[in-house]
Amino acid sequence: MKIAVCGKGGVGKSTVAALLIKSFLEGGYRVLAIDADPSPHLARLLEIKEKITPIAEMTDLLAERAEKSGPYYTLNPKIDDLPEKFMYKRNGLNLMVLGAIRTAGGGCACPEQTVLRRLLTYLLLTSRDVVIVDMEAGVEHFGRATVAPIDMLLIITLPQRGSVETTHQILKLAKELNLEKVYVVGNRVKDEHQEVFLKREFGERYLISLPGDEDFERREFEGEGLLDYNGPVYQKIKELKRKIEELSSEASRCAKS
Numbered sequence: 001m002k003i004a005v006c007g008k009g010g011v012g013k014s015t016v017a018a019l020l021i022k023s024f025l026e027g028g029y030r031v032l033a034i035d036a037d038p039s040p041h042l043a044r045l046l047e048i049k050e051k052i053t054p055i056a057e058m059t060d061l062l063a064e065r066a067e068k069s070g071p072y073y074t075l076n077p078k079i080d081d082l083p084e085k086f087m088y089k090r091n092g093l094n095l096m097v098l099g100a101i102r103t104a105g106g107g108c109a110c111p112e113q114t115v116l117r118r119l120l121t122y123l124l125l126t127s128r129d130v131v132i133v134d135m136e137a138g139v140e141h142f143g144r145a146t147v148a149p150i151d152m153l154l155i156i157t158l159p160q161r162g163s164v165e166t167t168h169q170i171l172k173l174a175k176e177l178n179l180e181k182v183y184v185v186g187n188r189v190k191d192e193h194q195e196v197f198l199k200r201e202f203g204e205r206y207l208i209s210l211p212g213d214e215d216f217e218r219r220e221f222e223g224e225g226l227l228d229y230n231g232p233v234y235q236k237i238k239e240l241k242r243k244i245e246e247l248s249s250e251a252s253r254c255a256k257s
């Protein structure tokens with residue numbers, strides 16, 4: 001199962017991605033986490049202190065991969081086949097970081113996006129593997145169809161007009177890419193009134209509401225990760241994980257019949 005988490009800037013994409021990773025790991029899955037944000041935070045949230053070489057720094061590899069399909073892609077790699085050079089591995093968790101912050105005014109993210117799209121296309125997964133991609137904020141990457149090979153897109157939204165507008169924009173772009181499993185997750189939803197508003201906006205695509213938790217502010221301030229967080233947002237994330245499993249097994253039943 002390949003899942004991408006997207007949405008407007010600051011809505012909670014990395015928080016949701018990190019907590020979903022935690023819940024899949026606790027469920028016995030092997031997880032490949034990909035931080036596709038040019039300003040990556042996932043390693044910190046997952047309490048990984050080791051430096052991971054971003055794919056963006058591997059210019060030779062990028063040039064080669066962007067031009068032709070190299071051995072990793074034509075052979076349909078499994079998670080274990082991926083080059084250790086730019087991957088962190090720990091007890092079922094694998095983390096790759098896509099791109100570093102580019103210099104102001106310079107460079108385009110296309111080669112990294114191409115590598116990511118190819119990787120997502122050709123990677124072979126078992127039923128106990130899950131890939132979770134923490135996407136760059138906004139909609140720019142949709143132009144390069146980086147998310148086209150994923151199985152499920154989760155759009156994180158706040159109960160605020162700006163974030164809701166971006167979510168509608170993403171839903172439209174996802175439709176153009178023929179993505180079917182596209183769902184909306186409400187974050188920092190305070191009350192029923194806000195939940196009703198989001199349900200009305202997104203109908204059946206609306207999966208779940210996550211509450212706000214002040215504890216995240218303290219954790220950010222202290223530079224603490226989320227691996228030991230078991231508060232109210234995590235309780236809802238576990239429910240979200242179950243829904244994701246149901247939706248993906250429904251899909252494979254449909255595909256078989």
Ligand SMILES: Nc1ncnc2c1ncn2[C@@H]1O[C@H](COP(=O)(O)OP(=O)(O)OP(=O)(O)O)[C@@H](O)[C@H]1O
Binds near residue numbers: 013037041137
């Ligand atoms: N449910 C929540 N309750 C309280 N604070 C939250 C919640 N979700 C996220 N936050 C806080 O909001 C801020 C932004 O969250 P996060 O970094 O996950 O968003 P993002 O969408 O990944 O942002 P960016 O677009 O910069 O990548 C963080 O300080 C995080 O701790």
Ligand SMILES: [Mg+2]
Binds near residue numbers: 013014015037041134
């Ligand atoms: Mg983020």
